[in-house]
Amino acid sequence: MPAAPRQAVQRIYAEHHAWLYGWLRRKLGDAHDAADLAQDTFERLLRSRDTAPILEPRAYLTTIAQRLVIGRARRTALEQAYAEALALMPAxxxxxxxxxxxxxxxxxxxxxxxxxLPLKCRNVFILAQVQGMSYTDIGAQLGMTRNAVQKSLARALAHCYVVLYG
Known part of the structure:
Protein backbone atom coordinates (compact mmCIF):
# COMPACT_ATOMS: atom_id res chain seq x y z
CA MET A 1 0.00 0.00 0.00
CA PRO A 2 1.42 3.44 -0.91
CA ALA A 3 2.45 5.74 1.93
CA ALA A 4 -0.46 8.18 1.61
CA PRO A 5 -3.25 5.55 1.88
CA ARG A 6 -1.34 3.79 4.68
CA GLN A 7 -1.16 7.08 6.57
CA ALA A 8 -4.89 7.58 5.98
CA VAL A 9 -5.60 4.14 7.45
CA GLN A 10 -3.37 4.93 10.43
CA ARG A 11 -5.31 8.16 10.98
CA ILE A 12 -8.65 6.36 10.67
CA TYR A 13 -7.42 3.71 13.10
CA ALA A 14 -6.32 6.32 15.64
CA GLU A 15 -9.57 8.26 15.36
CA HIS A 16 -12.12 5.44 15.05
CA HIS A 17 -10.77 2.17 16.50
CA ALA A 18 -12.21 2.77 19.99
CA TRP A 19 -15.59 3.69 18.50
CA LEU A 20 -15.61 0.60 16.24
CA TYR A 21 -14.63 -1.66 19.13
CA GLY A 22 -17.45 -0.24 21.26
CA TRP A 23 -19.95 -0.61 18.43
CA LEU A 24 -18.93 -4.24 17.86
CA ARG A 25 -18.97 -4.98 21.58
CA ARG A 26 -22.54 -3.71 21.88
CA LYS A 27 -23.57 -5.61 18.76
CA LEU A 28 -21.87 -8.90 19.68
CA GLY A 29 -22.00 -8.76 23.47
CA ASP A 30 -18.48 -10.18 23.72
CA ALA A 31 -15.30 -8.17 24.23
CA HIS A 32 -12.97 -10.77 22.68
CA ASP A 33 -15.06 -11.18 19.52
CA ALA A 34 -15.37 -7.40 19.26
CA ALA A 35 -11.60 -6.97 19.52
CA ASP A 36 -11.00 -9.69 16.90
CA LEU A 37 -13.50 -8.23 14.46
CA ALA A 38 -12.25 -4.67 14.96
CA GLN A 39 -8.75 -5.91 14.14
CA ASP A 40 -10.05 -7.86 11.12
CA THR A 41 -11.90 -4.75 9.92
CA PHE A 42 -8.74 -2.66 9.88
CA GLU A 43 -6.78 -5.52 8.33
CA ARG A 44 -9.32 -5.67 5.53
CA LEU A 45 -9.10 -1.89 5.15
CA LEU A 46 -5.31 -2.12 4.85
CA ARG A 47 -5.58 -4.84 2.19
CA SER A 48 -8.13 -2.86 0.20
CA ARG A 49 -6.96 -1.79 -3.22
CA ASP A 50 -9.32 1.17 -3.24
CA THR A 51 -7.18 4.30 -3.06
CA ALA A 52 -10.05 6.80 -3.07
CA PRO A 53 -10.26 8.95 0.06
CA ILE A 54 -12.70 7.67 2.65
CA LEU A 55 -15.17 10.48 3.21
CA GLU A 56 -17.27 8.75 5.88
CA PRO A 57 -14.89 6.53 7.86
CA ARG A 58 -17.46 5.27 10.37
CA ALA A 59 -19.91 4.27 7.65
CA TYR A 60 -17.10 2.57 5.72
CA LEU A 61 -15.83 0.74 8.81
CA THR A 62 -19.37 -0.27 9.76
CA THR A 63 -19.93 -1.76 6.30
CA ILE A 64 -16.73 -3.81 6.51
CA ALA A 65 -17.46 -4.90 10.08
CA GLN A 66 -21.07 -5.86 9.23
CA ARG A 67 -19.81 -8.09 6.41
CA LEU A 68 -17.31 -9.71 8.75
CA VAL A 69 -20.03 -10.29 11.39
CA ILE A 70 -22.28 -11.88 8.76
CA GLY A 71 -19.40 -14.01 7.48
CA ARG A 72 -18.60 -15.19 10.98
CA ALA A 73 -22.26 -16.04 11.62
CA ARG A 74 -22.41 -17.99 8.35
CA ARG A 75 -19.27 -19.91 9.26
CA THR A 76 -20.60 -20.68 12.71
CA ALA A 77 -23.92 -21.91 11.30
CA LEU A 78 -22.17 -24.08 8.71
CA GLU A 79 -19.79 -25.51 11.30
CA GLN A 80 -22.72 -26.24 13.61
CA ALA A 81 -24.63 -27.99 10.82
CA TYR A 82 -21.53 -30.06 10.07
CA ALA A 83 -21.10 -30.93 13.76
CA GLU A 84 -24.77 -31.98 13.97
CA ALA A 85 -24.36 -34.17 10.88
CA LEU A 86 -21.26 -35.74 12.45
CA ALA A 87 -23.16 -36.47 15.65
CA LEU A 88 -25.67 -38.51 13.65
CA MET A 89 -22.94 -40.65 12.05
CA PRO A 90 -21.98 -43.98 13.57
CA ALA A 91 -18.60 -43.67 15.33
CA LEU A 117 -22.35 -12.65 -3.90
CA PRO A 118 -25.93 -11.72 -3.04
CA LEU A 119 -27.37 -13.84 -0.23
CA LYS A 120 -29.77 -15.73 -2.52
CA CYS A 121 -26.93 -16.73 -4.87
CA ARG A 122 -24.86 -17.99 -1.93
CA ASN A 123 -27.81 -19.91 -0.55
CA VAL A 124 -28.59 -21.46 -3.93
CA PHE A 125 -24.96 -22.52 -4.33
CA ILE A 126 -24.78 -24.09 -0.86
CA LEU A 127 -28.11 -25.88 -1.21
CA ALA A 128 -27.24 -27.23 -4.67
CA GLN A 129 -23.53 -27.97 -4.37
CA VAL A 130 -23.08 -28.74 -0.68
CA GLN A 131 -26.44 -30.20 0.29
CA GLY A 132 -27.23 -31.74 -3.10
CA MET A 133 -30.77 -30.37 -3.37
CA SER A 134 -32.61 -30.28 -6.69
CA TYR A 135 -33.46 -26.99 -8.41
CA THR A 136 -37.14 -27.60 -7.72
CA ASP A 137 -36.56 -28.17 -4.00
CA ILE A 138 -34.28 -25.13 -3.75
CA GLY A 139 -36.90 -23.02 -5.51
CA ALA A 140 -39.59 -24.20 -3.11
CA GLN A 141 -37.40 -23.49 -0.07
CA LEU A 142 -36.26 -20.05 -1.23
CA GLY A 143 -39.42 -18.93 -3.02
CA MET A 144 -37.78 -18.87 -6.45
CA THR A 145 -38.66 -20.33 -9.82
CA ARG A 146 -36.57 -23.19 -11.19
CA ASN A 147 -35.23 -20.81 -13.85
CA ALA A 148 -34.21 -18.24 -11.21
CA VAL A 149 -32.45 -20.99 -9.25
CA GLN A 150 -30.52 -22.05 -12.37
CA LYS A 151 -29.51 -18.45 -13.11
CA SER A 152 -28.43 -17.86 -9.50
CA LEU A 153 -26.36 -21.04 -9.51
CA ALA A 154 -24.76 -20.08 -12.83
CA ARG A 155 -23.89 -16.67 -11.38
CA ALA A 156 -22.39 -18.26 -8.27
CA LEU A 157 -20.35 -20.73 -10.33
CA ALA A 158 -19.09 -17.94 -12.59
CA HIS A 159 -18.13 -15.92 -9.51
CA CYS A 160 -16.23 -18.91 -8.09
CA TYR A 161 -14.41 -19.36 -11.40
CA VAL A 162 -13.32 -15.72 -11.41
CA VAL A 163 -12.16 -15.94 -7.78
CA LEU A 164 -10.16 -19.10 -8.48
CA TYR A 165 -8.73 -18.32 -11.91
CA GLY A 166 -9.00 -14.55 -12.32
Missing part, protein backbone atom coordinates in the same frame (compact mmCIF):
# COMPACT_ATOMS: atom_id res chain seq x y z
CA UNK A 92 -16.87 -46.03 12.89
CA UNK A 93 -17.77 -43.70 9.97
CA UNK A 94 -16.87 -40.43 11.68
CA UNK A 95 -13.90 -38.58 10.18
CA UNK A 96 -10.58 -38.40 11.98
CA UNK A 97 -9.64 -35.12 13.69
CA UNK A 98 -7.41 -34.31 10.70
CA UNK A 99 -10.25 -34.94 8.25
CA UNK A 100 -12.59 -32.90 10.44
CA UNK A 101 -10.16 -29.96 10.39
CA UNK A 102 -9.71 -30.30 6.63
CA UNK A 103 -13.48 -30.20 6.07
CA UNK A 104 -13.84 -27.11 8.26
CA UNK A 105 -10.99 -25.38 6.41
CA UNK A 106 -12.56 -26.28 3.07
CA UNK A 107 -15.94 -24.94 4.19
CA UNK A 108 -14.32 -21.71 5.35
CA UNK A 109 -12.48 -21.33 2.03
CA UNK A 110 -15.76 -21.95 0.21
CA UNK A 111 -17.55 -19.27 2.23
CA UNK A 112 -14.70 -16.83 1.60
CA UNK A 113 -14.96 -17.59 -2.11
CA UNK A 114 -18.71 -16.90 -2.06
CA UNK A 115 -18.20 -13.59 -0.25
CA UNK A 116 -19.42 -10.75 -2.42
Missing amino acids: QHAPSPEQHLQVLQTLEALLDMLDG
Whole structure:
Protein backbone atom coordinates (compact mmCIF):
# COMPACT_ATOMS: atom_id res chain seq x y z
CA MET A 1 0.00 0.00 0.00
CA PRO A 2 1.42 3.44 -0.91
CA ALA A 3 2.45 5.74 1.93
CA ALA A 4 -0.46 8.18 1.61
CA PRO A 5 -3.25 5.55 1.88
CA ARG A 6 -1.34 3.79 4.68
CA GLN A 7 -1.16 7.08 6.57
CA ALA A 8 -4.89 7.58 5.98
CA VAL A 9 -5.60 4.14 7.45
CA GLN A 10 -3.37 4.93 10.43
CA ARG A 11 -5.31 8.16 10.98
CA ILE A 12 -8.65 6.36 10.67
CA TYR A 13 -7.42 3.71 13.10
CA ALA A 14 -6.32 6.32 15.64
CA GLU A 15 -9.57 8.26 15.36
CA HIS A 16 -12.12 5.44 15.05
CA HIS A 17 -10.77 2.17 16.50
CA ALA A 18 -12.21 2.77 19.99
CA TRP A 19 -15.59 3.69 18.50
CA LEU A 20 -15.61 0.60 16.24
CA TYR A 21 -14.63 -1.66 19.13
CA GLY A 22 -17.45 -0.24 21.26
CA TRP A 23 -19.95 -0.61 18.43
CA LEU A 24 -18.93 -4.24 17.86
CA ARG A 25 -18.97 -4.98 21.58
CA ARG A 26 -22.54 -3.71 21.88
CA LYS A 27 -23.57 -5.61 18.76
CA LEU A 28 -21.87 -8.90 19.68
CA GLY A 29 -22.00 -8.76 23.47
CA ASP A 30 -18.48 -10.18 23.72
CA ALA A 31 -15.30 -8.17 24.23
CA HIS A 32 -12.97 -10.77 22.68
CA ASP A 33 -15.06 -11.18 19.52
CA ALA A 34 -15.37 -7.40 19.26
CA ALA A 35 -11.60 -6.97 19.52
CA ASP A 36 -11.00 -9.69 16.90
CA LEU A 37 -13.50 -8.23 14.46
CA ALA A 38 -12.25 -4.67 14.96
CA GLN A 39 -8.75 -5.91 14.14
CA ASP A 40 -10.05 -7.86 11.12
CA THR A 41 -11.90 -4.75 9.92
CA PHE A 42 -8.74 -2.66 9.88
CA GLU A 43 -6.78 -5.52 8.33
CA ARG A 44 -9.32 -5.67 5.53
CA LEU A 45 -9.10 -1.89 5.15
CA LEU A 46 -5.31 -2.12 4.85
CA ARG A 47 -5.58 -4.84 2.19
CA SER A 48 -8.13 -2.86 0.20
CA ARG A 49 -6.96 -1.79 -3.22
CA ASP A 50 -9.32 1.17 -3.24
CA THR A 51 -7.18 4.30 -3.06
CA ALA A 52 -10.05 6.80 -3.07
CA PRO A 53 -10.26 8.95 0.06
CA ILE A 54 -12.70 7.67 2.65
CA LEU A 55 -15.17 10.48 3.21
CA GLU A 56 -17.27 8.75 5.88
CA PRO A 57 -14.89 6.53 7.86
CA ARG A 58 -17.46 5.27 10.37
CA ALA A 59 -19.91 4.27 7.65
CA TYR A 60 -17.10 2.57 5.72
CA LEU A 61 -15.83 0.74 8.81
CA THR A 62 -19.37 -0.27 9.76
CA THR A 63 -19.93 -1.76 6.30
CA ILE A 64 -16.73 -3.81 6.51
CA ALA A 65 -17.46 -4.90 10.08
CA GLN A 66 -21.07 -5.86 9.23
CA ARG A 67 -19.81 -8.09 6.41
CA LEU A 68 -17.31 -9.71 8.75
CA VAL A 69 -20.03 -10.29 11.39
CA ILE A 70 -22.28 -11.88 8.76
CA GLY A 71 -19.40 -14.01 7.48
CA ARG A 72 -18.60 -15.19 10.98
CA ALA A 73 -22.26 -16.04 11.62
CA ARG A 74 -22.41 -17.99 8.35
CA ARG A 75 -19.27 -19.91 9.26
CA THR A 76 -20.60 -20.68 12.71
CA ALA A 77 -23.92 -21.91 11.30
CA LEU A 78 -22.17 -24.08 8.71
CA GLU A 79 -19.79 -25.51 11.30
CA GLN A 80 -22.72 -26.24 13.61
CA ALA A 81 -24.63 -27.99 10.82
CA TYR A 82 -21.53 -30.06 10.07
CA ALA A 83 -21.10 -30.93 13.76
CA GLU A 84 -24.77 -31.98 13.97
CA ALA A 85 -24.36 -34.17 10.88
CA LEU A 86 -21.26 -35.74 12.45
CA ALA A 87 -23.16 -36.47 15.65
CA LEU A 88 -25.67 -38.51 13.65
CA MET A 89 -22.94 -40.65 12.05
CA PRO A 90 -21.98 -43.98 13.57
CA ALA A 91 -18.60 -43.67 15.33
CA GLN A 92 -16.87 -46.03 12.89
CA HIS A 93 -17.77 -43.70 9.97
CA ALA A 94 -16.87 -40.43 11.68
CA PRO A 95 -13.90 -38.58 10.18
CA SER A 96 -10.58 -38.40 11.98
CA PRO A 97 -9.64 -35.12 13.69
CA GLU A 98 -7.41 -34.31 10.70
CA GLN A 99 -10.25 -34.94 8.25
CA HIS A 100 -12.59 -32.90 10.44
CA LEU A 101 -10.16 -29.96 10.39
CA GLN A 102 -9.71 -30.30 6.63
CA VAL A 103 -13.48 -30.20 6.07
CA LEU A 104 -13.84 -27.11 8.26
CA GLN A 105 -10.99 -25.38 6.41
CA THR A 106 -12.56 -26.28 3.07
CA LEU A 107 -15.94 -24.94 4.19
CA GLU A 108 -14.32 -21.71 5.35
CA ALA A 109 -12.48 -21.33 2.03
CA LEU A 110 -15.76 -21.95 0.21
CA LEU A 111 -17.55 -19.27 2.23
CA ASP A 112 -14.70 -16.83 1.60
CA MET A 113 -14.96 -17.59 -2.11
CA LEU A 114 -18.71 -16.90 -2.06
CA ASP A 115 -18.20 -13.59 -0.25
CA GLY A 116 -19.42 -10.75 -2.42
CA LEU A 117 -22.35 -12.65 -3.90
CA PRO A 118 -25.93 -11.72 -3.04
CA LEU A 119 -27.37 -13.84 -0.23
CA LYS A 120 -29.77 -15.73 -2.52
CA CYS A 121 -26.93 -16.73 -4.87
CA ARG A 122 -24.86 -17.99 -1.93
CA ASN A 123 -27.81 -19.91 -0.55
CA VAL A 124 -28.59 -21.46 -3.93
CA PHE A 125 -24.96 -22.52 -4.33
CA ILE A 126 -24.78 -24.09 -0.86
CA LEU A 127 -28.11 -25.88 -1.21
CA ALA A 128 -27.24 -27.23 -4.67
CA GLN A 129 -23.53 -27.97 -4.37
CA VAL A 130 -23.08 -28.74 -0.68
CA GLN A 131 -26.44 -30.20 0.29
CA GLY A 132 -27.23 -31.74 -3.10
CA MET A 133 -30.77 -30.37 -3.37
CA SER A 134 -32.61 -30.28 -6.69
CA TYR A 135 -33.46 -26.99 -8.41
CA THR A 136 -37.14 -27.60 -7.72
CA ASP A 137 -36.56 -28.17 -4.00
CA ILE A 138 -34.28 -25.13 -3.75
CA GLY A 139 -36.90 -23.02 -5.51
CA ALA A 140 -39.59 -24.20 -3.11
CA GLN A 141 -37.40 -23.49 -0.07
CA LEU A 142 -36.26 -20.05 -1.23
CA GLY A 143 -39.42 -18.93 -3.02
CA MET A 144 -37.78 -18.87 -6.45
CA THR A 145 -38.66 -20.33 -9.82
CA ARG A 146 -36.57 -23.19 -11.19
CA ASN A 147 -35.23 -20.81 -13.85
CA ALA A 148 -34.21 -18.24 -11.21
CA VAL A 149 -32.45 -20.99 -9.25
CA GLN A 150 -30.52 -22.05 -12.37
CA LYS A 151 -29.51 -18.45 -13.11
CA SER A 152 -28.43 -17.86 -9.50
CA LEU A 153 -26.36 -21.04 -9.51
CA ALA A 154 -24.76 -20.08 -12.83
CA ARG A 155 -23.89 -16.67 -11.38
CA ALA A 156 -22.39 -18.26 -8.27
CA LEU A 157 -20.35 -20.73 -10.33
CA ALA A 158 -19.09 -17.94 -12.59
CA HIS A 159 -18.13 -15.92 -9.51
CA CYS A 160 -16.23 -18.91 -8.09
CA TYR A 161 -14.41 -19.36 -11.40
CA VAL A 162 -13.32 -15.72 -11.41
CA VAL A 163 -12.16 -15.94 -7.78
CA LEU A 164 -10.16 -19.10 -8.48
CA TYR A 165 -8.73 -18.32 -11.91
CA GLY A 166 -9.00 -14.55 -12.32
